[in-house]
Amino acid sequence: MPESLLNVLFLLMNGLIWGLIIALIALGLSLIFGVMGIVNMAHGDLYMVGAVLAFYLFPLLGNFWLALLVVPLIIALIAAPIERFVLRPYEGHHAVTMIATVGISFILQQAALATYGGVPKKMADPWAVSFNLFGVSYPGYRFLIAAISIVILVAIGLFLYRTSYGILIRASIQDKDMAAAMGIDINKVLVGTFVLGSALAAIGGVLAAPITQVSYLMGNDVVLLAFIVVIIGGLGSLGGTLVAALSLCALEGVLSALLSPTQSKAAIFVVMIIILMIRPRGLFGEPER
Amino acid sequence: MKKGAAALIIGLLIVAGIGFSGDLLGQAKKPPIKIGVVADKTGGLAAYGYSHEKTIRAAFAKINKDGGIAGRPVELYVEDTESKPSVGALKFRKLVETYGVDFVLDSNSSGVAVACAPVAKELKVIYMPSADASELWGDKGNRYVFPACSSVSQETKAAARYAVKNIGKKWVTVVANYAWGWSNEEEFTRFIKQDGGTVLASIRVPLGTSDWLPYLKGKIPKEAEAVYFANFGSDFLSFIRDLYAVRPDIKKLGAVYALSAQDIKKLGPAAEGTYCMTPYPTMLEGLNTKSNKAYRELINVDAEGREIGTGVRFVLAFNWAMWEAPFELKAAIEKSGWQGKLDTPKLIQTLEGMSFKEGVEFPRGDLKIRAEDHLPSVGMYVERIVNGDLKVVSHVPAADVMYPPLVNYQKEGF
Numbered sequence: 001m002p003e004s005l006l007n008v009l010f011l012l013m014n015g016l017i018w019g020l021i022i023a024l025i026a027l028g029l030s031l032i033f034g035v036m037g038i039v040n041m042a043h044g045d046l047y048m049v050g051a052v053l054a055f056y057l058f059p060l061l062g063n064f065w066l067a068l069l070v071v072p073l074i075i076a077l078i079a080a081p082i083e084r085f086v087l088r089p090y091e092g093h094h095a096v097t098m099i100a101t102v103g104i105s106f107i108l109q110q111a112a113l114a115t116y117g118g119v120p121k122k123m124a125d126p127w128a129v130s131f132n133l134f135g136v137s138y139p140g141y142r143f144l145i146a147a148i149s150i151v152i153l154v155a156i157g158l159f160l161y162r163t164s165y166g167i168l169i170r171a172s173i174q175d176k177d178m179a180a181a182m183g184i185d186i187n188k189v190l191v192g193t194f195v196l197g198s199a200l201a202a203i204g205g206v207l208a209a210p211i212t213q214v215s216y217l218m219g220n221d222v223v224l225l226a227f228i229v230v231i232i233g234g235l236g237s238l239g240g241t242l243v244a245a246l247s248l249c250a251l252e253g254v255l256s257a258l259l260s261p262t263q264s265k266a267a268i269f270v271v272m273i274i275i276l277m278i279r280p281r282g283l284f285g286e287p288e289r
Numbered sequence: 290m291k292k293g294a295a296a297l298i299i300g301l302l303i304v305a306g307i308g309f310s311g312d313l314l315g316q317a318k319k320p321p322i323k324i325g326v327v328a329d330k331t332g333g334l335a336a337y338g339y340s341h342e343k344t345i346r347a348a349f350a351k352i353n354k355d356g357g358i359a360g361r362p363v364e365l366y367v368e369d370t371e372s373k374p375s376v377g378a379l380k381f382r383k384l385v386e387t388y389g390v391d392f393v394l395d396s397n398s399s400g401v402a403v404a405c406a407p408v409a410k411e412l413k414v415i416y417m418p419s420a421d422a423s424e425l426w427g428d429k430g431n432r433y434v435f436p437a438c439s440s441v442s443q444e445t446k447a448a449a450r451y452a453v454k455n456i457g458k459k460w461v462t463v464v465a466n467y468a469w470g471w472s473n474e475e476e477f478t479r480f481i482k483q484d485g486g487t488v489l490a491s492i493r494v495p496l497g498t499s500d501w502l503p504y505l506k507g508k509i510p511k512e513a514e515a516v517y518f519a520n521f522g523s524d525f526l527s528f529i530r531d532l533y534a535v536r537p538d539i540k541k542l543g544a545v546y547a548l549s550a551q552d553i554k555k556l557g558p559a560a561e562g563t564y565c566m567t568p569y570p571t572m573l574e575g576l577n578t579k580s581n582k583a584y585r586e587l588i589n590v591d592a593e594g595r596e597i598g599t600g601v602r603f604v605l606a607f608n609w610a611m612w613e614a615p616f617e618l619k620a621a622i623e624k625s626g627w628q629g630k631l632d633t634p635k636l637i638q639t640l641e642g643m644s645f646k647e648g649v650e651f652p653r654g655d656l657k658i659r660a661e662d663h664l665p666s667v668g669m670y671v672e673r674i675v676n677g678d679l680k681v682v683s684h685v686p687a688a689d690v691m692y693p694p695l696v697n698y699q700k701e702g703f
Contacts, residue, residue, distance in 0.1 A: 007507035014502055118331030120497065122526045130534070136506055137534040212499035213523040217332075221497075256503040262466065262495060 003135075008257045010134035015253020016246060017142050020149035021204050023245035025222055026229040027156065028200030030241040033230065034173035035193040037094060038087060041101040044223025045108040046075065046198045050205025051214045052116050055123050064126035064210075068148070071206050072199040079198035083191045105219070112216035120215035145207045152203065153242065160238065169193055173236055228272055234285025244283060248272075319361040322622075324349070324615075325384030325393040326365060327405065332372025333496050333522060336550045337397040340603035341419060341611045342367060343596070345394055347588045348615040358619045359627075366390055370401050377401030378408050385412045391630065394437075394614055395419055397607060399469040402436065409433040413633060413703070415640075417614045419607045421545065422472040426662040427695040432637060432703065435658065437617065438610035439568045439667035441472040442692055444545050447669035447685040448517065448566050449480035455683075456540050456564065457514030458486040463505070463528065464519040464544075466493040473519035473544045481517075489513050496524060501531035515540035521547055526556075533559035542566070549604040554677045563674045564682070568667050569609045569653060575670060575681035576653070584612065584652035609653060616650040617643070617658070634703040641699065654687075662694040 029043050050071050057067040082104060090096045129140035160166035171179045172189045180186040204222070212218065229248060233240030248268055255264035275283070326345055329338030349363045357363060366388045370377035377396055384390045392415050396402050399422035409416035410431045417435045418425070423442040425434060452460070462477055464470030470493060478488045489510045494501065509516070516539055520528050525547055532539070543565040553560070570576050573585060573592040589597050594605050617640065625632065625639035642660035645651045657666045669690055671683040 003507070010506055011503055014500070018500070113331060118335035120333060120523045122523045136502065137537070139534070213497060213527065215497070253503065257507065260493070261503045262493070
């Protein structure tokens, strides 16, 4: 295979793997926005909390995969009170809720700063195996991330489309007031959705922790991309979010072969602007009712 | 009742008056000299800010113990730059306008230093950063700015000379995408060409990048023999891991800082054989003099560069600059007779061209501040990771790395 084609394939694969992590985070954001109508500015910081917890739990538990199970439980303990005491009182007041989530973001960041500290640190590799692919000694751990992300995404899909709880959530996304009128305990759905969405962000953080640098500000890097993916995919469309995450990150990967990665990031924003100009409601978004 | 209250108030005022005048007449204490520090306590440079702040405090603790500066005690005010230029400039202003400091030290970030330099001139306060982007002794510096460390030009001049003679002729540069990285890229390219080498590709990577594979894969020409890199901290860890995955054979020469605060033994085969420039050897054995031993004791650091008690690895690459700067200020203030802000021009003229002798206050050797551009005469060391240990393999004396000044601040007014 010619060198340049190898490069493109490699970068495409690399991009897709990041795309899967972003898909997890964006899906969480999309669920929260779809069901609760909340623009959660603290979503990126829940990703950060997941990564920081993974940083501490990995040496503590001795097993990275255990961290993957334990972190969502810890996040549930953090997310549930946030929903009940910070978000639910301001339900319906979108601007106030958004500001409240900014406050949550500050609290999470400062808490991490006070405990984890200000220095970005690298975590050890959970699986120190490398594969020789496309001329690069590629870390095997990245394939594991991809595999686990796919499993989680499929599980979430099955949950949302094949279980009764999933129907409750999707009904609430479609029309919350109607769902409440039909006798659905909307408060339980709200808390459950927020916890699920936050857990997805945190799992994204756990998976990303070994390949990225864990720092108290790392949430800021992903939250913007997550919002873009949700909007491009179409507000309220979970499938759209998934498609947008994978395509945008794959595209960024391929563009890095021609341009520098920094320029590719900028190019993605141009792509986003073009898409929104042509289809303001995103690729799969519902038309405004 | 009213008469009683009035008498009481007058009585209290008299007592207060006696109390105050007693204070004035009693010990005529000299007013303190206030010194501000813009430290990088959080963000990408937090590890550096930690060791710099500790070193500055140790230096002024020694100065205060020995009687202060011109008999006046020194008060320190420390603010956090968050490793961001905008925040650093804001904190600089706060130190001067809110706390009334007379001098400001530190920031390791070239970005912060470049942002603070014009503020120093505007507020007429001497500023001594520990950042090394060459423009700080050029068009981004000014008469009030005295960076206390080596410049990227000195570092890369030494690097290029050693590189061509001992490592290879065909190079690729990989630098952090901000002022310090650009400075390294431009200067190394300039000097390597002068010494007969070539730079085949220049790669720039944003700070905080964790995945370096897209930046390195397919971007390093096959003929490249070696990489000159300018990054640090966890960026360095990601870089060295990903470079090894892409080109395990390539030789590596790091700019000053690259290996700072790293646990060399934990770096593994990816880092073996890496060279690194430094103005100050990490290990005591690299400069085993009485003054250096005394200096390391005073800043509470062991022979390997770890803080005694906490085990935290100090970033020794530049914190000697934040040790020497307080003593440079002390000597210049006492020599010029500086008493307050109005005397600052006199103080600047004293600092320009001033010389200092080797000793515990200047452990690396004699030092001279060049009058035209404030460049200190700093020599360079080349360290190398050999079997998991850091060893000094070469020393380039200060005279060999000096270069003609780019500016003449003495033509500037105050």
